Amino acid sequence: MSVSPPPVGRLLTERALAHDFPFFDHGHDAFRALVRARLAEHVLPHAEAWERQGRIAAEGWKALGAAGLLEVGHSGDDFLHSAVLLEELGATGYAGIRASVGVHAYMALSYVLLFGTPQQREAWVPAAHRGESVTALAISERNSGSDLRDLRTRARPSDGADGFVLDGRKSYVANGTRAGLLVVLARTRHPDGATAGTGGGRGLANASMLLVDADSPGVTRRPQPMAGWRAADIAEIDFDQVEVPETGLLGRRHRALLQLMRALDFERLVAGLLAVGGVRYTLELLDTHVCTRHVKGVPLGAHQAVRHRLAELYGEFDMVHRYAHHAAWLHAQGRLDTRTASVLKLRSTELAVTAAQVCAQYHGALGQQEGADAARVHRDATAGTIAAGASELLRDMIFEGN
Numbered sequence: 006m007s008v009s010p011p012p013v014g015r016l017l018t019e020r021a022l023a024h025d026f027p028f029f030d031h032g033h034d035a036f037r038a039l040v041r042a043r044l045a046e047h048v049l050p051h052a053e054a055w056e057r058q059g060r061i062a063a064e065g066w067k068a069l070g071a072a073g074l075l076e077v078g079h080s081g082d083d084f085l086h087s088a089v090l091l092e093e094l095g096a097t098g099y100a101g102i103r104a105s106v107g108v109h110a111y112m113a114l115s116y117v118l119l120f121g122t123p124q125q126r127e128a129w130v131p132a133a134h135r136g137e138s139v140t141a142l143a144i145s146e147r148n149s150g151s152d153l154r155d156l157r158t159r160a161r162p163s164d165g166a167d168g169f170v171l172d173g174r175k176s177y178v179a180n181g182t183r184a185g186l187l188v189v190l191a192r193t194r195h196p197d198g199a200t201a202g203t204g205g206g207r208g209l210a211n212a213s214m215l216l217v218d219a220d221s222p223g224v225t226r227r228p229q230p231m232a233g234w235r236a237a238d239i240a241e242i243d244f245d246q247v248e249v250p251e252t253g254l255l256g257r258r259h260r261a262l263l264q265l266m267r268a269l270d271f272e273r274l275v276a277g278l279l280a281v282g283g284v285r286y287t288l289e290l291l292d293t294h295v296c297t298r299h300v301k302g303v304p305l306g307a308h309q310a311v312r313h314r315l316a317e318l319y320g321e322f323d324m325v326h327r328y329a330h331h332a333a334w335l336h337a338q339g340r341l342d343t344r345t346a347s348v349l350k351l352r353s354t355e356l357a358v359t360a361a362q363v364c365a366q367y368h369g370a371l372g373q374q375e376g377a378d379a380a381r382v383h384r385d386a387t388a389g390t391i392a393a394g395a396s397e398l399l400r401d402m403i404f405e406g407n
């Protein structure tokens with residue numbers, strides 16, 4: 006029986022490049038080509054070493070900064086260039102690297118850009134853009150992740166001086182050991198209205214965001230290695246009577262809840278765009294493999310069961326990809342809503358898990374081998390459905406948004 010060659014091996018790359026998406030033009034295609042060239046020069050040759058070291062090297066950050074990849078706009082039409090950059094970062098296939106850069110240049114820095122004073126921005130943003138100072142976002146704690154109401158980190162007023170004394174422990178902080186700036190969520194008032202001391206209390210109406218210099222006395226950091234995202238420099242951070250000057254208060258006191266509500270939609274948009282790039286990488290890997298690996302004398306992709314599975318993934322990818330561009334465009338118009346950001350983050354990260362499972366499965370033993378791309382994609386995928394809002398939390402938000 007002769008089996009015709011499979012129609013797989015279609016260049017997903019070419020499809021992704023096409024500027025026939027309504028929100029992109031030839032200028033964005035040219036920018037995409039530039040970003041790819043710079044990532045190929047400054048990231049890919051070092052990616053395996055950064056995975057082993059657990060973080061992007063200091064020279065790597067500076068190279069990314071010098072290449073202009075850490076300062077693409079967060080808002081307006083400029084954000085469409087960021088959408089291209091974030092997708093391409095995801096398409097490097099290294100979720101730890103994409104998370105590290107995404108947290109630094111977008112998620113954490115957005116708090117400074119959105120809520121910082123001109124002095125705070127001047128103090129931190131130029132160095133962050135140059136890659137000389139890395140930024141981290143320290144919100145989660147061991148017992149306070151999806152539900153932040155049990156937040157334990159506290160900032161009480163300094164005795165006899167303006168400013169705060171910060172005590173507590175943050176967990177799972179990306180860029181945690183390397184960051185120069187920590188954007189920290191802390192309780193600044195007891196729920197009964199008294200100033201935060203050592204007592205308990207729930208609710209976020211009493212919390213503030215603080216900019217903390219990571220070199221301050223009393224800050225201790227330990228690597229917290231994860232199963233995936235190995236280059237993301239995940240760490241646990243202790244704050245032991247850390248003096249934070251009044252100038253470290255971000256925006257208004259006790260207003261963290263409002264700030265989080267605004268910044269988290271952006272965070273989910275960024276996470277979604279990164280994940281879409283990750284799915285693209287996974288499908289390209291899968292596509293190449295099923296075209297080249299032969300089983301029963303024909304390429305794996307000639308088997309109908311395989312072709313149909315891939316066709317489903319391609320279709321899902323096309324939909325999520327277009328939805329991602331729609332969400333980026335909404336944000337560029339200043340109209341991104343919680344539901345759109347949540348749908349994008351939910352669907353892109355869950356598709357990444359499905360694609361990674363299929364990719365590992367069709368790679369056979371190779372997909373289980375340490376050092377194999379398929380194995381890395383597989384171990385990286387799950388974290389995407391947890392970090393920046395677990396899938397169940399997003400489903401709640403989508404439902405409640407109706």
Ligand SMILES: Cc1cc2nc3c(=O)[nH]c(=O)nc-3n(C[C@H](O)[C@H](O)[C@H](O)COP(=O)(O)OP(=O)(O)OC[C@H]3O[C@@H](n4cnc5c(N)ncnc54)[C@H](O)[C@@H]3O)c2cc1C
Binds near residue numbers: 145150391394
């Ligand atoms: C790789 C990685 C990087 C991270 N980076 C950072 C960082 O840079 N900064 C930072 O502050 N935090 C970071 N986090 C922490 C992340 O934000 C939290 O893990 C996330 O908010 C979930 O909190 P949790 O882990 O405490 O899980 P929990 O809140 O304990 O939830 C556990 C699980 O329960 C389920 N669940 C949650 N809520 C609901 C619900 N309402 N209904 C039904 N089921 C539910 C979900 O499946 C969830 O995964 C990172 C996490 C990971 C894995």
